[in-house]
Amino acid sequence: MVPFTYARPATLSEALRLGTGNPAARYIAGGTNLVDLMKVDVERPAQLIDISRLPLRSVEPSAGGGLRIGALVANSDLAYHPEIERRYPLVASAILAGASQQLRNMASTGGNLLQRTRCAYFYDTATPCNKREPGTGCSAIGGLNRGHAVLGTSESCIATHPSDLCVALAALAATVQVVGPTGERSIAFADFHRLPGETPERDTNLSAGEIVTAVTLPAEGFAAHHTYIKIRDRLSYAFALVSVAAALRMEGDTIAEARLALGGVAHRPWRVPEAEQALKGKTATPQLFAQAADITLQGARGHGHNDFKIALARLAVVRALTQAERGTPQPQSLKKIL
Template sequence: MIPFTLTRPGDVGKAVEAATEHPRARFIAGGTNLVDLMKEQVERPQRLVDITGLPLDRIEETEAGGLRIGALVTNAATADDTRVQARYPLLASAILAGASPQLRNMATTGGNLLQRTRCYYFYDRGTACNKRDPGTGCTAIGGRNRIHAILGASDRCIATHPSDMCVALAALGALVHVTGPEGERVIPFSEFHRLPGASPEKDTTLAPAELVTAVELLPEGFAGNYTYLKLRDRLSYSFALVSVAAALRVENGFIAEARIALGGVAHKPWRDLETERSLVGAGPDRAAFSRAADDLLQEARGQGDNDFKIEMARRAIIRAMEQATAGTPQSQTDKRIR
């Protein structure tokens, strides 16, 4: 491991200041992703700013009627919170679908948003990777790419974002609160993560030294009609090949609002607002869901090994919307898909 310095600031302002002072500084909390990357020398920070002592570990009510989840709240604490379970069960379900209990006890809200791709080539320093080393090429294109993107990819990168939690947050339309050298700002979740384009090394729209302080959930949690469906190679401790966070509001037998977010298929959690709007006024039936799946995936492109993901995603969208309609969300304890 490459040497680094460690600092433990006493407040948010000092944390931002410590990160601003050094161009290769990184914030660290649970470290469940960053430490692994440092061991592999994929990440080589020269300064770590330990934020675990900051007062960002609470879940609080907002004036608007939602919840504000601090950046240091662990994934386990979020999933176990009775308010989250009652009002935002989609989020609790997505968290429980991910990682292992041990990791959920360490991983934090902010860290989950910032975790990096699990692309084989990103972790293998003996291969070319534009995300790890810009300008070197992408070995996944034309290589083994079974787990890679079918949407939003570029000729520079076809990696996928690994988070389950973020897929649910995307569907819920969460807000990300950050603070940095220029002050505080709020980023809509749909604008937080980036597609690769010509700069795949940039995962988010955060400015240098900006710190995630909280995620805000809006009042509508779709607690009645939702599901988080995750398809993977094994039933535990595995990243999604395709996942779907689906949520509906049904009034008088017709869809009044629909949310569909996909994981495992793109560089960021994938939503298409136009497809969601097309469902409003339709009956919540297989025909409507099939049309929505086709619309969502009309620009999907396989890379060879991952061609199967297009049809898998189509079927998963339909199944997830049917589960949400019936009010029978996918169990994260008994993971068999029904």
């Protein structure tokens, strides 16, 4: 770990002043990812700007009947917030599927969006990695890639995004509020994270110096028909091989509206609106769910060790949609998928 300076601004404007025009600075909140990366010499900030004392910890109603979640709301607080449990249980379920209680107590909502990949080659500074050092190559292609992406990949990178919460936020079509040197702006969740392309070192579409201030959920939370399924190598504290957030609005046996997002399969949460449209207005059947899975996974390509993910994801999508349609969400305390 290289030497660094530390600042704890008292206001958002002070934090922006410290971060603007300083590419060697990093904002830090809970630090559950950044500090790990500093320990293994992947991140080498010359300055840490601690924003954990800024007034960004509220959960409050937003315009249009939704809910505005401050960027510094801890994952544990969010998962057990009464309005989240009542109106957006998909969010609570996704959070409880991730990490350990201790980490959830520290991890922030905004920080969760900014997690970096858990690709072993990214963490190993002795191996080439385009995400860590652009232009050096991707060791996972042709290497051990069991946990890597099967969708949206490029010849530069096949890493996956590790967040569970982000998969639920993608399915719900959340919005991210940010502030930076040029002022405030809103980013649709679908536009927040990037595919690797030729610039895998860039995970998001944040501009230099910008800070995530809040995440806004729309009014529709799909509380009656939702589920979050996470398939992993072990139940406790493991990242997803495949995860699925499914949410439906049912009118009898007919699907009036559908949302579907996958985790563990791409560089960002994977949502295909065409699959959701294929479900809309149709009677819920296993055949329809299989069709939606095929549309979602169109173009999927394995890289050897992770070929199994394609079939696994297809089964997981069908199971998730079945659970959502029945109104029987997956309990995160169970080892067995319902």
